[in-house]
Ligand code: 13P
């Protein structure tokens with residue numbers, strides 16, 4: 632029996648049996664009904680990327696979440712990303728297709744554990760990588776992403792100690808790039824990037840000597856030292872526009888995306904095993920179910936949300952991203968002269 636797009640089925644499993652095109656039709660139809668926007672991270676499965684309205688790295692997606700006019704944000708990524716969207720757009724409904732899609736790196740640090748470290752360094756400034764919970768962000772002074780971590784740290788006076796959570800590899804990279812020796816790094820890491828090894832890089836290089844090596848800053852320092860470029864997933868997408876061959880030291884989803892987009896170019900995964908199982912928990916059937924049922928909604932305690940927002944807004948201001956409109960700009964927005972949510976400051 633072919634099900635019409637209007638029938639709501641009880642569980643994600645019931646959707647799993649539907650043809651791909653029907654799932655896509657359902658997603659589009661329900662998205663329009665809910666005035667929803669689908670934000671997809673670069674590591675999502677190709678079929679999720681195909682139905683995403685915006686695809687990007689953590690910074691671009693947080694800027695998009697802060698800016699959107701949609702009533703509902705469906706976040707296809709991992710939990711901290713959906714939480715970030717809720718922090719920045721509290722009046723909107725934020726949904727996740729699978730609430731189990733967490734980020735193990737974010738789980739390395741809790742609010743209480745961070746407070747304990749802060750007690751040992753009472754004068755330190757705390758920088759939280761966005762791969763962290765809203766509670767950790769709430770206890771931090773400023774956030775950063777992989778694309779602006781160096782820039783964010785450079786805004787902090789050189790004589791202040793910095794507590795950097797939770798990624799030790801990104802902390803080390805920032806330390807190298809800024810020449811600072813006063814960064815206290817949390818001992819967390821991403822299992823996908825920390826597992827990338829030099830032997831695999833050597834093999835990929837021998838097979839593709841013409842390719843430039845681009846590596847995500849969550850990888851270990853010995854690997855980053857060999858890279859031609861270290862950048863975020865968004866940076867890699869931009870590099871792919873200008874280069875014919877790249878070896879990519881990051882998660883496979885990004886490589887799949889680039890191969891679809893530029894079939895004539897050569898994109899080589901540094902490791903075929905670099906797969907983030909958490910990102911892959913999102914599927915088309917769960918996405919269709921999530922839009923039909925309005926679940927799973929991200930809910931945050933207001934005290935935590937508002938303090939996390941301060942840290943995220945400071946980061947967005949550093950990145951030249953979204954900034955709250957001034958009184959004058961608000962008037963222009965109301966008069967329809969300045970586009971609403973322009974955020975260009
Ligand atoms: P990007 O912000 O570079 O997309 O990185 C997010 C992430 O989780 C990488 O593992």
Ligand code: SF4
Pocket residue numbers: 709733734735736737762821822823824849882907909910
């Ligand atoms: Fe977290 Fe690593 Fe997955 Fe990124 S790739 S979401 S850091 S576990």
